Amino acid sequence: MCILTSFMSTPFEILRSMNSHPSFLLYKDVFFPVPHRTSVEDMALSTTFLTLQAALPCVVILLSLGILIHRRWLFNHSQRPPGPTSLPLIGNLLQIPSNSPEHVFRNWFAVYGDVVFFRIFHQPTVLLNTFEAAQDLLEKRGAIYSDRPRFVLFSELMGWQNASTHVPYGPRFRKHRRFIHQTFNQQAAQFLKPIQEKETLTLIKGLMTTPEHFSRHLRRFAAATILKVTYGAEVTSVDDLYIQLAERAGTLTVQSGTPAATLVDFFPFMRHIPTWAPLAGFKRNAAVVKEAVDRMMNVPYEMVKREMESGKASPCLTSRLLERYRHSPAMSLSFEDEEDIKGVAGTMFSAAEDTTISVSTTFILAMVLHPRVFKKAQEEMEGLIGRDSLPSTEDRPSLPYFECVLKEVLRWNPPVPLGLPHRVMEDDVYRGYHIQKGTTVLANIYSILKSCPHPDLFYPERYLEQNDLVDPFEVVFGFGRRRCPGRHFADTGLWLSLATVVATMDISKSIDDQGRDVVPEVAFKSGFVRHPKPFTCTIIPRSGSIERIIESCVSQVND
């Protein structure tokens, strides 16, 4: 036993144990029984044995070296994954459109298969096009696939360096995840449900009052739930200060991502260009963005601190994290701790808002275009809770068709089509392909979810008819150790708000001046988060009693 385990040790340890361990002698006698011999034979044998013994260390060392060299050779000679031909210097830059690259990547999947290699300038990138490949690398080999690429523009120039989405894998990443986990893990997220229930009622009231502004109401819902959880702030309108701060920071960030600006990610020396120099426009823009990002991170954080000092703070993620430092004599709040708390809270807000809005707006678009599906979901709902009550999360297991509708919404328009880039921290070989340390790895969420029969058709029944389809809930939140930590909160909030819309409202196409149906276009805006293009629709309460039901629920919540 000892000998077997020692084969996993160094060559020297192997030799030591072979020479000395009694079990080795026993082992030798059993497998190489020696008949009775003369002393001359004994001497010859023992000389041979001694020679063998002396040679053994060299053999073992040479063998180990051979194995190492062979592995290195295999790595160097294993092929890169297949991919489109690239040009010198710029790589595949010209083949990747800045608008909706997910479409081109889907074609590459069809041509080159599961794992595709391409380069942008000198940066190697690998695209994982199937659920299996994404799981194999990002999940099962998470120990080396969980870093993020270096974002020079975003992190070093625009001030997003404290965002949890951008922190490199390591102790700081673990600290951020710990902070987030306390409030957003599956069990803790249950305690956030009352906030989502209350904001759902406000959403329905908004839809009843000004249905034409449905996208503003959905935005307000998304922002209000997460702002209450992170900063304890009450949001009444999308014009509230914190939402404005976040939108300014987000809009400026996206607007400043011009080609000249992104070049700095590939040629980091460019960040040293002085701001007055002719090519330094990106640095001047980045300074403006940084000011907006700093305000977005600082203003709500400072407000919570002030409220805590005056004893008026409502419990929230930020106050809970600060309390831990206040009450522990072993922990004093350092500058880095404050930056991390601000970073976590600011990221949760910005990561939650846009993604939630994308899903809820896609749901409305799908329901306008597919009245049959909407009616079927309403009938299922009515069969369970009738017309005079609102759904609660306890009803979820009894509404299987609605569950399929939600899955289909996520599949039809995956909110974050290419996830967030991961970076591999060590050389690796996968399916005989060589993946070099430092490669950017993208999970092609879009292609994974479009790999099914009639991918562009909105057809929730596919999840009832076919049980080998990938569950979109397992895909849209990313993979491995960087998987979205807000997924339980997002899932509950979306289910509650959209199930309540189904139970209370009728959704249909809007009517133009000539009395004709206006059929919205199935079109999505290009971006890191994929939103439907603006459209119109008609939303009206299902019955005269809805207003009364909502008012009675609101007064129960306020009591």
Ligand code: HEM
């Ligand atoms: C339907 C809604 C959402 C979708 C589709 C979504 C999707 C994603 C994806 C694809 C990633 C990247 C995962 C990876 O790197 O593999 C991510 C990361 C992240 N999400 Fe979400 N998300 C959603 C909602 C939320 C919400 C509500 C929150 C906060 C409450 C949140 C907070 C975060 C954070 C902090 C990260 C960064 C994790 C890290 O880098 O370690 N997300 N999300």
